[in-house]
Amino acid sequence: MNTAVHPDPQGSLIEDLKRGDSSAYKKAVREYSPGMLAVARFYLDYSSAEEIVQDCWVTVIDAIHKFEGRSGLKTWLHRIVANRCKNKLRSSKREVAIDFSESLEPELANRFNATGRWDLPPSLKFHESADTLMENDALSDCLDKHLSALPETQRSALMLYEAHQHKSEDVCNILDVSASNLRVLLHRARQKIFLMVETFQETGEC
Amino acid sequence: MLMCKDLAGIASDYIDGELTGRRNLSVKMHLMMCKHCRSFIGNLRASTDLMKAHSSSKPDGEFIRRIDERVAEALKTRKPRDGDNE
Ligand SMILES: [Zn+2]
Numbered sequence: 001m002n003t004a005v006h007p008d009p010q011g012s013l014i015e016d017l018k019r020g021d022s023s024a025y026k027k028a029v030r031e032y033s034p035g036m037l038a039v040a041r042f043y044l045d046y047s048s049a050e051e052i053v054q055d056c057w058v059t060v061i062d063a064i065h066k067f068e069g070r071s072g073l074k075t076w077l078h079r080i081v082a083n084r085c086k087n088k089l090r091s092s093k094r095e096v097a098i099d100f101s102e103s104l105e106p107e108l109a110n111r112f113n114a115t116g117r118w119d120l121p122p123s124l125k126f127h128e129s130a131d132t133l134m135e136n137d138a139l140s141d142c143l144d145k146h147l148s149a150l151p152e153t154q155r156s157a158l159m160l161y162e163a164h165q166h167k168s169e170d171v172c173n174i175l176d177v178s179a180s181n182l183r184v185l186l187h188r189a190r191q192k193i194f195l196m197v198e199t200f201q202e203t204g205e206c
Numbered sequence: 207m208l209m210c211k212d213l214a215g216i217a218s219d220y221i222d223g224e225l226t227g228r229r230n231l232s233v234k235m236h237l238m239m240c241k242h243c244r245s246f247i248g249n250l251r252a253s254t255d256l257m258k259a260h261s262s263s264k265p266d267g268e269f270i271r272r273i274d275e276r277v278a279e280a281l282k283t284r285k286p287r288d289g290d291n292e
Contacts, residue, residue, distance in 0.1 A: 116209030121242035124249040130259040187218035194253040
């Protein structure tokens, strides 16, 4: 049996997964499933996405022994999800429709005058850190609402890039978009979040 | 010359350090002169941090529970491998 000592905690988690240790699976499921769902949601509706993530975990049980650690575990899992989703789309002959044409949100584009200067400049003031602000339940709920109202493609790009801190090239790979299109998705999503927080701060309403 | 509207279009690229050379420089120059755009860049960055702080919080319990069930079921029928404990 394997008695190697792993200096990095992920290494020992992977060994435990390879042995089929159920508590290691519980831990990994909690850590990695939200990101896997974000990947699947890029391609599929919610219930299909959830199903794909479940199926992927079952696949992982038999596939983990092939994991060689060339990429991180997270990237490996995200790729498995992405490949499954792409296969599913292919077999149903559907495609992900994304609008990459404009990098400015229309609501923001309207705030400049004809010469391209600010007509209605940004009014947000941040006096507190993000973590302190998130203790405001109303703001947190509002953010939830707006995040779920984002187009799936923008939300997935944002989640993978920001919350799961993938490198751009990994996100492009997993979501099958070009680098410049990823930039558009990210920027559109961030503008929407900005506009939402601004409205919230000005009016106290979501 | 780079106008505010142009800058707003590439603000995320600037924040993420994706702009190079002359383009990056022209954004920097503009920001020195324009407080509205400084404010916009700051706002966009703060909004992004807020999103990050928010979404790293909680996975959906039901969703996780269903995966746990599927995994537990599949582990029962898992084929033993070399390197397993006895
Ligand atoms: Zn400006």
